[in-house]
Amino acid sequence: xxxxxxxxxxxxxxxxRCFAVQxxxxxxxxxxxxxxxxxxxxxxxxxxxxxxxLDEAVRRHQEPFNSHPYLVGxxxxxxxxxxxxxxxxxxxxxxxxxxxxxxxxxxxxLFWAGxxxxxxxxxxxTFALGAPAWAAALAFLLPYNAxxxxxxxxxxxxxxxxxxxxxxGLRSAPLGRAGxxxxxxxxxxxxxxxxxxxxxxxSGGVPLLAAPLVLVAAVLGLVVxxxxxxxxxxxxxxxxxxxxxxxxxS
Amino acid sequence: MNWAVVxxxxxxxxxxxxxxxxxxxxxxFVAATLTGWALGDPASGAMLxxxxxxFNLAVLPVxxxxxxxxxxxxxxATAGLLAAPVSWATVLVTLAFALGxxxxxxxxxxxxRRGIEPLLATAAGEPLPTxxxxxxxxxxxxLDFLRAAAVSTAGAGLATVLVTALASRVALTPTVIGTAIxxxxxxxxxxxxxxxxxxxxxxxxxxxxAALACLFLVLR
Numbered sequence: 001x002x003x004x005x006x007x008x009x010x011x012x013x014x015x016x017r018c019f020a021v022q023x024x025x026x027x028x029x030x031x032x033x034x035x036x037x038x039x040x041x042x043x044x045x046x047x048x049x050x051x052x053x054l055d056e057a058v059r060r061h062q063e064p065f066n067s068h069p070y071l072v073g074x075x076x077x078x079x080x081x082x083x084x085x086x087x088x089x090x091x092x093x094x095x096x097x098x099x100x101x102x103x104x105x106x107x108x109x110l111f112w113a114g115x116x117x118x119x120x121x122x123x124x125x126t127f128a129l130g131a132p133a134w135a136a137a138l139a140f141l142l143p144y145n146a147x148x149x150x151x152x153x154x155x156x157x158x159x160x161x162x163x164x165x166x167x168x169g170l171r172s173a174p175l176g177r178a179g180x181x182x183x184x185x186x187x188x189x190x191x192x193x194x195x196x197x198x199x200x201x202x203s204g205g206v207p208l209l210a211a212p213l214v215l216v217a218a219v220l221g222l223v224v225x226x227x228x229x230x231x232x233x234x235x236x237x238x239x240x241x242x243x244x245x246x247x248x249x250s
Numbered sequence: 251m252n253w254a255v256v257x258x259x260x261x262x263x264x265x266x267x268x269x270x271x272x273x274x275x276x277x278x279f280v281a282a283t284l285t286g287w288a289l290g291d292p293a294s295g296a297m298l299x300x301x302x303x304x305f306n307l308a309v310l311p312v313x314x315x316x317x318x319x320x321x322x323x324x325x326x327a328t329a330g331l332l333a334a335p336v337s338w339a340t341v342l343v344t345l346a347f348a349l350g351x352x353x354x355x356x357x358x359x360x361x362x363r364r365g366i367e368p369l370l371a372t373a374a375g376e377p378l379p380t381x382x383x384x385x386x387x388x389x390x391x392x393l394d395f396l397r398a399a400a401v402s403t404a405g406a407g408l409a410t411v412l413v414t415a416l417a418s419r420v421a422l423t424p425t426v427i428g429t430a431i432x433x434x435x436x437x438x439x440x441x442x443x444x445x446x447x448x449x450x451x452x453x454x455x456x457x458x459x460a461a462l463a464c465l466f467l468v469l470r
Binding site: 218229 | 268269270271272273274275277279280283284286287292293295296300303304305307308309310311312339342343345346349350363364366367369370376377378379380383384386387388390391394416419420421422426427428429430431432433434435436437438439440441442443444445446447448449451452453455456457458459460461462463464467
């Protein structure tokens, strides 16, 4: 059984369903039901004329499972091929268990911690440079989704192509290099944006003293890391309260 | 304010965050720009969304972690911002509101995920048969849309009340508020560096970017 054994319509239906894989995300089975939902077109094809086996397979695939949503096609394609090859349920369970952790961490590093913030920094820098709102939004949406949608399609294709050997297919793909490139681009764009924020504060009528303050705050953020978000949020809330107190006392 | 528009945009944005299709219109910057466009002022929406986004760049939805739902909060805050003439005071009120409301919205996501658990099993707790699985999965998506629409609309109502009641009473000059927001945004931006591997790994790329931006600003 190879990728071509599944009709194009079946593969297209699976790809479309991948976009809704987290539609029933819950803390009991995570994306278990969503994974079975994605698998259904392939299972219907593999078990056509065998409704009892189809129902049994659909129930099996509702067991707890998790993956990065953009890479779930890798698991779905590979498992679909194994199902069509007649792999026993315990083999399928072990296979899914093995993929679960790696697809999650790979996708988190590549998309959530790499591509997404990097593309968003590109949009924010575009906006800070004076581009219209719609153009800045598109500066995020277009590159991000071009890569995201391509990754979904590629993942499903990879799964169908390699089946049980999908781990070797993943190893030969330059995903690590792509993650590194996204992180490097993000750091570069962060470097671009911070001076633009300082300059924007100046042009927004804020006194000259604000620019060094902005830069000191940025350095503080660099040192402290994402936990700076909490104190800064509280600081903004306290500023609002202080403003109201001044009004109340005046 | 057009509440139906807020509900539809909020529902769509909330759905995009997790359920379908995750094309990231749920990012605060995009969600706020979209809401601003739908309510007639995309530039103001984008401005608030950009500030809100900066605070959310380093929030990562890793695994089954629980995190704030920034998209619906951005929709609600933008609707509140546009309910009054835009000023530094209204931006401060709505930004503070967005950073609080996203936690409440995130709590509704957790509640929703717990709430749909019985929906995804038979009465005996067994996995669903084939036709029911598809229906229930679709129903879960519809319910998530309704949850997000309700959260956005309720938030927009509260944000409007807060802006109307508080913005004119914030006795701070635009200079003070503008400086404070710029400083807060810069600190949050700096904090994002850790997401890309931190200073030690990425300082060269960061410094090249900063040098180019400074050069651009000097030449401009």
